Amino acid sequence: MSRIRFIHIRNFRAIKDLEYAPSSGFNCFIGPGDSGKSSIIDAIDLCLGARRNAQFCDTDFHQLDVDKPIEILITLGALDDALKNLDNYGNYLRSFDKITGQIHDEPEAGFETVITLKLEVCSDLEPSWTLYSDRAVTQATTRGLQWADRVKLAPTRVGALAQHNLGWQRGSVLNRVSDERADASATLAKAARDARAAFGEEAAKQLGDALSIVGKTAKELGIPVGNSVKAMLDAHSVSFVGGTISLHDESGVPLRGLGIGSTRLLIAGLQRKASENTSVVLIDELEHGLEPHRIIRLLGSLGSKEATEPLQVFATTHSPIALRELSGSQLIVVRRNSASMRLLPIGTDDGVQGTIRTCPEAFLAGSVLICEGASEVGLVRGIDQYRTSKGLPSIFASGVALVDAGGVNKIYSRAPAFSGLGYRCAVLRDDDVAVDADVESAFTSAGGTVFKWDTGQALEQAIFAGVSDEAVHELIKMAAEDIEWNTINDHLKNFSSNTIDVNSFGGAITPEMRVCLGMASKNKKTPWFKTVTRMEAIGRDVIGPDLEKGDAFFKEKIDHLFTWASHVQP
DSSP, X not given: OOEEEEEEEEXXXXXXXXXXXXXXXXXXXXXXXXXXXXXXXXXXHHHHSOOSOOOOOGGGBGGGOTTSOEEEEEEEESOOGGGGOHHHHGGGEEEEETTTTEEESSOOTTSEEEEEEEEEEOTTOOEEEEEEOHHHHHHTOOOOOOHHHHHHHOOEEEXXXXXXXXXXXXXXXXXXHOSOOOOOHHHHHHHHHSOHHHHXXXXXXXXXXXXXXXXXXXXXXXXXXXXXXXXXXXTTOOSOSGGGEEEEETTXXXXXXXXXXXXXXXXXXXXXXXXXXXXXXXESSTTTTOOHHHHHHHHHHTTTTOSSOSSEEEEEOOOHHHHHHSOGGGEEEEEEOXXXXXXXXXXOOHHHHHHHHHXXXXXXXSEEEEESSHHHHHHHHHHHHHHHHTTOOOGGGGTEEEEEOSSGGGHHHHHHHHHTTTXXXXXXXXXXXOOOHHHHHHHHHTTOEXXXXXXXXXXXXXXXXXXXXXXXXXXXXXXXXXXOHHHHHHHHHXXXXXXXXXXXXXXXXXXXXXXXXXXXHTOSSSOSSOSHHHHHHHIIIIIHHHTTTSOHHHHHHHHHHHHHHTOOOO
């Protein structure tokens, strides 16, 4: 059950130079699109896959610089005795310090014995796979892994097109779930002339254990294959080779006709059964083709919840469901700019883990705006909708996620989860409740931005102080759609010592009326606008169109916020 201990990638696609010591269990890469997540998965597959050749082109070189070779070095531990054989590989055996993550070129007592496989591609686009050690380079000696060992170490790639794993083809997971092999040559010739069923009867005897494992796995994962699966001749095959034998359901329908999600789920489950022979699984966009409940089942089948990891998994995802199911120790944020790429483990800090559970979508964005509450989220969404209706770019197109902190006291328990992981982060809060000045200062010192209303103002007070008279009347009408006039009237009289009521708003709006409206609308018992939906409508239908008519200082604050939010990440 080999494990990848260290990865070093140079000059491959989006990756200029990346070093990473993965965990021995689940490694799920998250982050914005085009950050290089899939390139990491592809690099592992290209280096370790049991292939004699691979197609490369100039675009596989970092920034198209073909003068700098692609180099992918994968260091493997948990080696079996054959891979530690001194006669075969003695000059290439090295040691790995699990505590420091360092590789020592000589095997040393107290450290794990490891071996490094290197893939190099130069400007001629011809790949070469060799074993690597510093002393071998010094001695100018080269050799590769024996083919049987290459096959043994090859990872299973669970992709959108992985039907070959549902037949007994070279590299198929079915060849790993048991040692059984079907001698198909004579039977295939006869079956080609007579009937597919003839071979099916023979295959049932020769592949009984494997078929039983497949049937049980499919049942465990809820994949409809009937009461049993069969190994029959593939009607689409044109050559009499191992791949001619494939899995069928009890009606004789090939399992490769299953949907993408079912195919991926079944192959992942079979890989779990075969983990004693090969233990590395690669999945790009693990949610592809799967409903939420089957995403959860897939993660469970890969051992994501188990204390002792049965498989080493490298995956990417854009699914909030997956983030909720995985722990912070299994998630790695990928950060890339024009100069470098960084992999940042999220970790298991209580604040971070709670934030993942509460707002996983935000971890899939490039920028995060942490709002004090639902009202602020609705306001920003509404104004953004108005702006896009006028041809301005949406902040969501710029990779911004909105987070409801659930109150001013929770804002800065959420913020470090993002700012510490390289996310571009800002806060939108009221100013009617004091916050810890030292905590906020630490946030801004770390690169965070704070947007807040005028001194002492909550959102509703800022709105009624900042919009035009016409907009004030519209807001009162909108409040009356949800709250009875008598209740609104009581609120106004209560917050104005009976000097203002609903009949006071027949003409111009005085500063005193605006103050009263701000206080009345945010009352704790029956607030007027405290939902995302209602505040979204206000932002879209009232505040957005009114910004040019209202208070210039209020407009300036909104403009500053959207200037920040509209910044496209590099």
